[in-house]
Amino acid sequence: MPKNVLRTLAGVVLATALAGSAAACTGGASRSGAGGSGAERPVVLTTFTVLADIAENVAGEHLTVQSITKPGAEIHGYEPTPRDIARASEADLILDNGLNLEAWFGQFVESVDVPHVVVSEGVEPIDISEDAYAGKPNPHAWMSPLNVRIYVDNMVEAFKELDPAHADDFARNGEAYKAQLQAVRDELVAELATLPEHQRALVTCEGAFSYLARDAGLTEAYIWPVNAEQQATPQQITRAIAFVEQNDVPAVFCESTVSDKPMRQVVEATGAAFGGILYVDSLSEADGPVPTYLDLIRHDADTIVDALTGGAS
Numbered sequence: 001m002p003k004n005v006l007r008t009l010a011g012v013v014l015a016t017a018l019a020g021s022a023a024a025c026t027g028g029a030s031r032s033g034a035g036g037s038g039a040e041r042p043v044v045l046t047t048f049t050v051l052a053d054i055a056e057n058v059a060g061e062h063l064t065v066q067s068i069t070k071p072g073a074e075i076h077g078y079e080p081t082p083r084d085i086a087r088a089s090e091a092d093l094i095l096d097n098g099l100n101l102e103a104w105f106g107q108f109v110e111s112v113d114v115p116h117v118v119v120s121e122g123v124e125p126i127d128i129s130e131d132a133y134a135g136k137p138n139p140h141a142w143m144s145p146l147n148v149r150i151y152v153d154n155m156v157e158a159f160k161e162l163d164p165a166h167a168d169d170f171a172r173n174g175e176a177y178k179a180q181l182q183a184v185r186d187e188l189v190a191e192l193a194t195l196p197e198h199q200r201a202l203v204t205c206e207g208a209f210s211y212l213a214r215d216a217g218l219t220e221a222y223i224w225p226v227n228a229e230q231q232a233t234p235q236q237i238t239r240a241i242a243f244v245e246q247n248d249v250p251a252v253f254c255e256s257t258v259s260d261k262p263m264r265q266v267v268e269a270t271g272a273a274f275g276g277i278l279y280v281d282s283l284s285e286a287d288g289p290v291p292t293y294l295d296l297i298r299h300d301a302d303t304i305v306d307a308l309t310g311g312a313s
Contacts, residue, residue, distance in 0.1 A: 042163055045066050045087060045094045046065065046068065046095045047068050047095070048097070048282060049283040051095055051096075052066065057152075062166040071285045071288070077103065080108045085112060089114065093158060095155065096109075100137065125137035126214065128210075128225045133226055138208075140208040140209070146215065152174045194309070195305065198247075201243075202221070203240060203266070205262060206223075207220065207222035207225040216301075223263065224236055244266060249270075252266055253274075255278050256282065273307060275304070275308065
């Protein structure tokens, strides 16, 4: 099939995808300029919803920001669809987290001729110390608001290059959002600092909280290190049970994008409370508990403190 026909078909697929998924994409923005002027805005495509929300805060009204994955999606083992590739081929910039988070992304990006930026560039990684991932960086760097300040700086520079006419606005938006990140980080640390010393342990399904634990002085334990694993092994569950028992951990948690069944086994074996659902890899829909990244961090901190101090149901 001629190349120009293929491009036309890709454009049709893109238009259909954008029309059908506008409500699911973070921010629901269109390519039309503010006030219905009809002027096209550059399109920034992110790999998951957390990055899309952060990017929207930096972009303001000047860029259209969309997420490849929808709210609630599991990012680690995501498989791009033909519609994703069509959307990416028409984007002006793609943002990914890096740190081996998006295992599917390398091959995906090779299929489209679009610039991309790794937003975690410059973050000091925490290496995973156990299982098959030992020695590899923990990819969940955004779980520290201080790290997200680095994400913001990288986005500001990328957006300036993409749309130089609005460079000053991107810089101002970035500084304003970084101030919010600092405030929510300070809230997080202050709230978690109220936990008694013997209750400062965070046990989750996935080892996604290393950066948050470092910020807040918590000891982290988990069943599996990365959600790319399909199911927990008996050895992993046994190890989690032993940690809970040895440290008298009052409550344990699981993440929104995976089954909590393995952690329920830990609860049954130890008598610890199930402290609730934490959010990491995805935001919720707009009417859900964590429609923004700042909501996500606040929700997780509140849930952890309530459960570890006896507030879990």
